[in-house]
Each structure stands twice: as C-alpha cells, then as structure tokens.
Amino acid sequence: MITRRQFFQMAASAAASPLLPGVSLAAQEGASVLATGSQTNVLQAVIVPEPAGWVAGLNISNPAVIVSVNLFDGLVTYDDAFRPVPQLAQSWEESADHRTITFHLRKDVKWHDGHPFTSADVQYSLMEVTKRVHPRGGATFATLDAVDTPDDHTAAFRFSSPVPAVWSALGGYETQILPKHLYAGSQPLTNPLNAHPVGNGPYVFKEWVRGNYVVLERNPDYWDKANQPHFARIVFRIIPDEGTRLTALQSGDLRYAPTDAVSLPDLARLRTDPRFVVSSHVFDGVAPISFLDFNLRRKPFQDLRVRQAFAHAINRDALARVVWYGLAKPAEGPIPSYQTRFFKPGLPQYAYDPAKAEALLDAAGLRRGEGGVRLRVNNLPLPFGNQYVLSAQFIQQQLRHIGVELELVSTDVPTFNRRVYADYDFDTTINWYAAFADPQLGVTRRYWTKAIKPGSTSSNATGYSTPEMDRAIEGLVSVSDPVARKPFIDQLQQIAQEQVPSVNLLELHFYAIHAASLGGFSSTPMGAYSSLASVRNT
Template sequence: MMAISGGALAASGFLPSAIAAQVSSHASGDGVIKGGTLFANVTPEPAGLVAGINISSPAVVVSSSIFDGLVTYDKDYKPQPQLAESWEQSADGKSITFHLRKGVKWHDGHPFTSADVQWSILNVVKKTHPRGASNFAKVTAVETPDDHTVILRLTGAAPVLWSVLFGTETQIVPKHLYEGTNPLTNPWNVKPIGTGAFKFKEWVRGSHIVLERNEDYWDTGKPYLDRIIFKMLPDAGARSVALESNEIQFAANNPVAESDVARLAAEPNLVLDTEGWQVPAPIFFFDFNFRRKTFQDVRVRKAFAHAIDRKGLADIVWYGLANVAESCVPSFQKQFFKPGLPQHEFSPEKAEQLLDDAGLKRGPDGVRLRINHITEVSYGQVYLRAAEYMQQQLKHVGIEVELINLELAAMIRRVFGEYDFDTFSQWYSAYPDPQIGVTRRFWSKNIKPGTPSSNDSGYSNPEMDRIIEGIQQEGDVEKRQQYIWQMQELVQTDVASVNLLELKFFGFYSKKLQGLRKGPMLFYSTLADAWLEK
C-alpha cells in the first residue's frame, strides 16, 4: 500500500470534498509546525462519540479531543486546569468550589456556563454513567451561584473525585441540547457539540470520522492541526500495513495483532507506547449471568475458575502482553491491591470434583452442562482466540460452550440491554481508584439496563453492597482501604467473576507526531497540542 496523501485520498473518494484540499503547514516561532491533517485509527468503530454516555475505549479516543473536562491530568496524574481555572476544597471535605474559565463557547456558539456543569453531573454522570453513581455517591447537590462558579456539596470527603474529573469521565454536555431528553438516546451523541480543541465535522459509518480545528478554542493558538481523520480499518493486517506506510500516524486500542507487535516495534519510523494505558489499567474477566440458576451455586463458579488456564491465556493467546490477574484490583494500583488473596489455580481435577458435588454429572455423551458464551470481537481477534481457548478447556471438564461472537453495538444490546447470555468475557478499565472502575462490576445498584460497562452479571450480594458503600462513604484513607481489601477477598471467595488477566494495552504512532501528552493517559488525552514534523 502506498503512502497516503490528501490528493490520493480525494481521488479515491475517501476525503469529503469540503476538505479534500490539504491546508499547507507552516512553522511557528517556537518550532511547532501548524496546520495539516493527522490520520489516526479508531478500532472498533464506536457506538457514539460522547464517551461519558457511550462508554467505550474507542469513544474516549475520539471524544477526548471534542470535549474538555473540568480538569485534565499531568504525567503524574495530578489535576491541572481545563474548563475550571482554579478550585478549592473545604477543610471538612464537604464542599468543592470550581471557578470556571470565562469566554468558553460550545461548538455551536452558545456560551459554556455553570448550568451545563450542574445539569451534566446530576443527569448524565450520576444517572447514566456506569461509574458515575459510585464516583459521585457523596455529592448531594451542585450549586451555581453565578455563571462561572460551581459548588459541589458532599456528605464528607470523597478522595475518588480527584481521579475522575477529566472530560470523558465527568462528562460535561451542553444543557441546551440535552435537557428534556434521555441522554442515552439523544441524537447529539453521534454528532457531538463540545468545548474541546476540535469540532465534529462528519461521521461516515464504516469509513471515517472527521474532526476540524476549533477556531474559537479557549487555549489561544491551539490546536495546531487543521483536522484529524479517524479511519476505521477493521482488519488488523491492514492496520499494520497502514502504520508501516504512514497511511495512519496515530493508532490506539491495540491496533495490530499481538503477534505483530515485536516486528512493528522494530520499524525505525514508529514508536510503540505501552505506558499510555496505565491509568485505565484494563482487566480481562469472565462473567456469569446470575439470573441463571446454575450460576447461583458457588461450586459451579469455582469449577469454572479452576478449569481456565490463565497463565496459558497470557503467554499463548496474548504473546506475553498480559499478566495473570490475582484480584479484581490491578496490581498497578499499588496502594489498593491486596497481595496473598485466595487463588483458583488451574486444576481440571478440582473443577471436575466441584461439578460433581454440585450435581452436574456427566451424561452419556460426557457433557455436564451446555451454555453459551458472548465474546465482543470488535477489539481484535485475540478475544475470539481467548474464547476458543477457554471453550477447549471447559470441554475437558464436561462443559459444552457455544461461542457467540458479536460486534460492539450488538454486544451492548444483548449483554447490557437484554441480559440474554449465560457467560461473557470482556475487559473493563479499572482506573487509579477501585471505586471508579472496579466496584461497578459488583454493586447491585449498578445493574442499569441499557448502560454499557455496568453490572451485566446481575451479581447482588448484601455484604458486597455494604462493603462497596463503605468504600464510597468512608473519608478516612486507612479505613477506606480496609473496605477495598474486603471487597477483593469477597470477590475471590464468592467468585463474583473470574478475574483472568491484567492487559498490557499498546498503541503505535509516527516519530513525526510531536506534542502528545505523554504519560499514563496518553491515548485518553486531547490532541490539542499535537503537530506533525515535515
């Protein structure tokens, strides 16, 4: 495949006519080259472009350049000003006051005000976001004494809040376009109006998403690029070729097959980055549908845990780009991870005994149990290979598994909307605090039909709810950590889910791409500072 250019794309019909002509780049006094188009990849195609509503990693990759948050984070994950210029918290932790930046406009020209923040926190973050109800559990009111001041009223100190105030987690949407609607089905989710460095221009399904420079961006002089074109290349081999040929210069979400990583990492014009996902900290797990009577027996769940070789998954299926998960909390969260938890070692013999004890005897055909298993394959063939690997291992202990492989939108509808599945494997981002990305999997109040990345399994345990609500409410750091350790113990002993792997996500970008916000959130950050060398 030849290297791509604006002219070649226009001739091929890929670029819309309005942007077919490349805008010439020019260098500024500080060495930054302004102008030009960045060709990026997003895989799989997102279900929507407002990441705090259509929760998925590909939505975040695009949405982070369209929407700003109250704060952003530096490479040490410390909050820095964005839509909020400054803030202060009361000594008792019961109020946080944000002073909003003046002169910010939504992309349709409406002024951005405190009313947008208030409406979004109360109606989007707390009600529809799969992590929002937990993250903002201690927020009782959002006050707006004037257009540029927001005061959060809390029942007490909430340490988790300072980790979730970025734009795609605490999602701020335009009140004038969302008020009176269901945020989950609002038509602006697919043609978003944000406050960020780039404006939404076009989404051609199955082909590309175009973002254009926001000329009215509050950070004067930025962004440097004229536009970003996110291309959908569904084939991993085609994405490898596109990276090698410079057809795309920025690719997140594990864009190539794991078997291809070492070869591409040796390419002189490419950079492999494995740090840009440390804050999201993805955990791959195997869920049961607790609405099925079979899975209400802990012996059955333990049998599944013993039947799956997690080390084999990491080494064989993921080519070493994963570690065995010992907890629902990733080891990256060193201050929260509890070592020495009970583990379910790979033992088909123990699995067989547990299934016998649960009354699931082998039939004449050797089968004890027939189930289906949902796999979302849009993120890559590695998830299909993982499902096939687990299918083979479960067959050895008498469990016949029918694999149902779905694209992202179909998976969300079936698993999170209809709850029509027996078992399901997926990954969730854990984030820097378990209250953000871990507790949502096990809190009964997070069973939210139609909401992606929530409690799909229907797991409901009063003891777990007590622990999770302790995590949410406890302001004392040491006491809160005790609750977090209790949660990890209970997940392991009750086998609320089988925690399989800590995934080492990766991305590639061209060495000519400068100004990326390096650090543990690189692939979840705005491209406002990015520019291309000639």
C-alpha cells in the same frame, strides 16, 4: 501444556468457533478521499472498533473515549505526575473539611453551536447524567449531594463526605460536561446528539460515515489560545481488518493507532522499526483487567461450585503467554497487583486444576451426559479486536476438557451492548474494564447493586447483588480516611474472589502506535485518553 503453535492450530481448525464479523473492506474505499491536503494539516488515525456513539460521558467504550476527548474538555486536565491542572475550571478551592469544592469556570468557553458554557451545564451533567446513568459515576459521586450555581461561572460541589478519588475523575475522559440546552428534557442515553456530538473542545465533530470514518475539524473558536490544534482535520478511519491496518501503518497512510491496531506478533516487529513509536505507558492509568462474566440470572451460574469450576478450568498463565504474547499477567483479583495502595495480597486463588473443576461440577449435579457433555452455554467475546475472540477460543478448548461446551456468539458493538447491558441476553462474556487509579472509579461498578443500570454500558452486567458486597462498597465510597477506607477495599476483593461472579483473568498491557515523525503526545498515565490538540509534525 499448550504451546502458542498448538493453540493457533486448534483455533484455525475450530470451524464451530466463528470469528467476529467486520465491516467489508470495500467500505474503506471512500476513506481515501479524506486524505485531502498534505500530512501537515491532516492526521490520519484509526479507531478499533466502531462504537455505538461518541460521547464518552455516556458511552465509555475505549474507542468512544479516544475520539470524544478531542471534542469535550474537562473541568480539569492532568500533568505528567497526574496532578489536576485547570481546564474548563480556571481555579478552585476546597473547604477545610473537604466536603465542598468550589470551581470557578472560564468565561470565554462556547459550545460548538455558539451557546455559552455555564455552571448550569456542570450542574445538569453531574446530577442528571453522571450520577444517574454513567456506569462509574454513581460510585465516584455517591456522596455528591448537590452542585450549587450561585452564578453562571461558579459551580460548588457539596459532598456529604469527602471523596479523595474524585480528583482522579474530573478529566474530560471520565466526567464529561454536556450541553444542558441540548440534553435537558431528553433521555441522555438515546439522545441523537450522541452520534453527532456538540462539545466545547479543540476539535468539532464534522461527519460520521458508519463503517468507514469519523472526521473532526479544528475548532476556530477554541478558548485555549496557547494550545490551538495543530492539525486542521483528524480522520479516524474504521478498518476492521488487522492486516489492512498494518499495511496502512507501514505505508504511512495511517500515522496514529491508539489501541488494538495490529496483531501482537506484528506489534513485536513494529517495536523494532525506527519509523514507529510504541508506548504502553499512556494506558498505565487505565489499569485494564480482563474477566469472564457469568450471567447470574441463569440457573447454572447461581451455584457457586459451577463458577468455581470454570475458574479452575482456565490456565491463566498459558492464556497470558500463548494468546497475549506476554502483554498480560494473571490477575489475582479485581484490582491490579501493581496498585499496591489498594491491592490485598493472599486472596483466594483458583489454580489450574481440571480434576478439581470436574469434581465441583459433579457435586453441583452436572454430570457428564451424551458425548461427555455436562453443560452447554454461550459466550459473547467483547468485539474490540481479535484478542478477545482468541481468548474465548482458548477458554472454549479448556472448558471442553471438563465437559462444558461453550458456543461463541459473534456480535458487533451495538449488538454486544444491547445483549449484555440492556437485555441481559447471554450466558457468559469475555470482557475488560478499566480499574483506573482508584477502585471507587472502575472496580465497584462490577459488583454493586446500584451499578445494575439496564442500558448503561460497562456497568454491572452479571446481576451480582449481595448485602455483604454492598456494605463493603458503600463503606469505601463514603469513607475518606485512607486507613479507615482500606478494610472496605480489602473486603470487596475478598468477597469478589470468594463468590466469583466473574473470573478475573488477566492484567492487560495496552499499547498505542504513532509515526516517529509525530510529536506532542501526552506523556501522562492517561495519555491515550488525552486530546490530540498538541500533536504535531516534528
């Protein structure tokens, strides 16, 4: 059994296992100039890592969403019980057969460029962006046939069959409404505005100095007079080094760190420090699952026995305990076990069994050769913090015991997205996706043929495509009755565990840190994906 000390000793000596590169700390020097004014009007935060763009409706990475929700409102927001509350839609009604939802939009909302917000923006965003290029939108809105716009402030969603899950997806963190007058006629994924968004929310995008910081400023024309932003400016600093982030938090230079800010040993210490509040509840609704993806376009992984061998070679209990300090538990499938409405007990499992893994590789014709090596493949760890590199190093060591050499390839976020989601230039990855409150939102994209969308991040990168899985997914997205829907959700989980296009590794527990001198943070299960308009000094 590997202890934490043994693992980190091995990781430190693994010169062939490069860590991900970061931006030079010298690039942080300019960030100090942004601390103009007292803490009463500037909120200094940190974001990890730097994404390729800031429009969450197109780039759904964690950092992009956390910043973007301050720029864009959703049709609805949510209360502490995760019930929809009016936002851009001031009211709505649902037809008796649940096939039509008519939203009545606010008339006092403007885009940050002064252009009025209308139902045309909603229609364009849902039909041309969310359904077509959003990695989760195709499944969530699979049965959305049209958005009717009888006038500028009415948007009627017409479904061929009801979609109960849609009510969990209408917030600005997920189904983002974009300005049609600035996006129509362009390729949404490559529109230059993704680097300088024009939204309609409480903060206006001011500046992005790559590798250094992003500045948002209070929207003086924000429509919600009862929830005007407290801070005049939010500065999201981009600080690649964990130690530097910790020092900045402890000194008070940083007051908010929404995710992946410090090492897990340091997190344990901050939890007992009265100067800080550490919360994981604000990520409960995200329901993150980590996994090892195979590129099924590569010949070795087209053999089920090879994929099963990898699964048996990984001690997921030790991975959770040693690398993640207990802030994780082994995943039993693609849906978190605590989502009891959907989770299927008794799924096929792959116990840690190196001998069985070796037998499977022998049977697949991958016998040990020179130096005892059977197979050499690469792995791209998600560049979202050191935990994913450490996870990859842990798995690298375990695969070496069964004769598999795993070369770790360091990337930044744009390179990772290009290689994994556009060029499909990888053998394996270490990654995580949000499962969200319903598998239709976050799970189906990993396995559905229709979710193979080149260039769309966090979509089906493996290339996995089978008729039986597609039938299960198309059943669960088209059936609204919970009883009739459950067998399709069960089939998805069963097939995913039997065919192993990914090894489901861990159910993760993310955390956010803020100074105890701040209050007003959202306490909902999606709190980390809520705007900071209500955050203020206490």
